[in-house]
Amino acid sequence: MAASIQLNVRSIKAPFNLTPVHKQWPKPSRISCAAAAATPTKRYSITLLPGDGIGPEIIFVTKNVLKLAGSLEGIEFSFQEMPMGGAALDLTGVPLPEETLSAAKKADAILLGAIGGYKWDKNEKHLKPETGLLQLREGLKVFANLRPATVLPQLVDSSTLKKDVAEGVDLMVVRELTGGIYFGKPRGFGINEKGEDIGFNTEVYATHEIDRIARVAFEIARKRRGQLCSVDKANVLEASMLWRKRVAAIASEYPDVELSHMYVDNAAMQLVRYPKQFDTIVTNNIFGDILSDEASMITGSIGMLPSASLGESGPGLFEPIHGSAPDIAGQDKANPLATILSAAMLLKYGLGEENAAKRIENAVLDTLNKGFRTGDIHSAGNKLVGCKEMGEEVLKSVDSPILAAI
Numbered sequence: 001m002a003a004s005i006q007l008n009v010r011s012i013k014a015p016f017n018l019t020p021v022h023k024q025w026p027k028p029s030r031i032s033c034a035a036a037a038a039t040p041t042k043r044y045s046i047t048l049l050p051g052d053g054i055g056p057e058i059i060f061v062t063k064n065v066l067k068l069a070g071s072l073e074g075i076e077f078s079f080q081e082m083p084m085g086g087a088a089l090d091l092t093g094v095p096l097p098e099e100t101l102s103a104a105k106k107a108d109a110i111l112l113g114a115i116g117g118y119k120w121d122k123n124e125k126h127l128k129p130e131t132g133l134l135q136l137r138e139g140l141k142v143f144a145n146l147r148p149a150t151v152l153p154q155l156v157d158s159s160t161l162k163k164d165v166a167e168g169v170d171l172m173v174v175r176e177l178t179g180g181i182y183f184g185k186p187r188g189f190g191i192n193e194k195g196e197d198i199g200f201n202t203e204v205y206a207t208h209e210i211d212r213i214a215r216v217a218f219e220i221a222r223k224r225r226g227q228l229c230s231v232d233k234a235n236v237l238e239a240s241m242l243w244r245k246r247v248a249a250i251a252s253e254y255p256d257v258e259l260s261h262m263y264v265d266n267a268a269m270q271l272v273r274y275p276k277q278f279d280t281i282v283t284n285n286i287f288g289d290i291l292s293d294e295a296s297m298i299t300g301s302i303g304m305l306p307s308a309s310l311g312e313s314g315p316g317l318f319e320p321i322h323g324s325a326p327d328i329a330g331q332d333k334a335n336p337l338a339t340i341l342s343a344a345m346l347l348k349y350g351l352g353e354e355n356a357a358k359r360i361e362n363a364v365l366d367t368l369n370k371g372f373r374t375g376d377i378h379s380a381g382n383k384l385v386g387c388k389e390m391g392e393e394v395l396k397s398v399d400s401p402i403l404a405a406i
């Protein structure tokens, strides 16, 4: 299941007078000289949403990697940068301007950095950067969020888990992204019978929402190691009881996939006890959010985890699973690899361009093999680099021979 591929180029004029991200940074010379670019035969339009905090830094380097990998495979991209999150709030007063959503809908794929930051933390809900992100996911109808967590041999020592527990971990979290407690109604603030303030949200899932995410997960499990673990809280929550019933019903369509069920509290524990037991995990919106952050640390850092958000049709949304990291923003310390690997997912799942995707995955492996590490994955004996340099090293490796995919 991949987002539909639209091959026609669209030239969309940005309605905002945006300062391009990091225009003060010199363009890496490797872009023009790394390898002979193939004559473009395919053209795609990409909406870039740098967002806030480290977002512009990681999007800047990823755009260059995507551009070079594409050009070596006969692909030409047109990029359109649009405001999103806190940056959009400052510019337009809303976290997801209509122009941003409509440009995103018209693109072939969307690459997002990250949104959010201290400045907007106390805003009312509808004026929070995070609300813009939820509106974007809802607007694009990207209900299936794929979050792969793979422990690369080069980074096994960066894992917080013991080497023998972490090594060989290769799992995929399939997170439902447009339903559940994030979107359920009623929600809001009120006053209870004792006169106390209350805040409330509703976890609600309809059959069709569970069935479609279950089918995506079964399809993915079928192409992996044939094992699907559905994570829920069916011992307590009605929404989870329906979830478990429907996932079990859909299992009859996939006799070749082995289905198991696990309560989320146990799953959180099992992920750090023996993560190799997991192949594909399917879970609801909030459990997927939490478990994917947990899984990221097994791989060494949250700065390593990419994601793809796909719907039944229309462009896919590709973003790292981490946030805007305001504690390191503007310091050239961010690890861009989660975003670079999200660009590989964009090529693979969003555009069906497997060769260009492999180039990027391979370039990341090559760069790690050469010992380059940002601070979050750094250990003794490696070369500590910043976000820009890491991006430039990946660029240098984009034209290396294709080795095994990640």
Ligand SMILES: NC(=O)c1ccc[n+]([C@@H]2O[C@H](COP(=O)([O-])OP(=O)(O)OC[C@H]3O[C@@H](n4cnc5c(N)ncnc54)[C@H](O)[C@@H]3O)[C@@H](O)[C@H]2O)c1
Residues within 6 Å of the ligand: 054, 113, 114, 115, 116, 117, 118, 130, 133, 302, 303, 304, 319, 320, 321, 322, 323, 324, 325, 326, 327, 328, 333, 334, 335, 336, 338, 376
């Ligand atoms: N998809 C998104 O845009 C997204 C996701 C999560 C959080 N957020 C937002 O980001 C803001 C900060 O949230 P948070 O601090 O809870 O989570 P975070 O993921 O931004 O940061 C958590 C920790 O991980 C580190 N980190 C994250 N990404 C990194 C990278 N690429 N390289 C190196 N270190 C990295 C940060 O420095 C921080 O110490 C909040 O406003 C939150 O709502 C946005």
Ligand SMILES: CC(C)[C@H](C(=O)O)[C@@H](O)C(=O)O
Residues within 6 Å of the ligand: 116, 130, 133, 134, 289, 321, 323
């Ligand atoms: C920022 C927030 C809305 C978002 C989520 O909860 O989905 C983030 O944590 C993520 O994982 O993408």
Ligand SMILES: [Mg+2]
Residues within 6 Å of the ligand: 289, 290, 293, 321
């Ligand atoms: Mg999250």
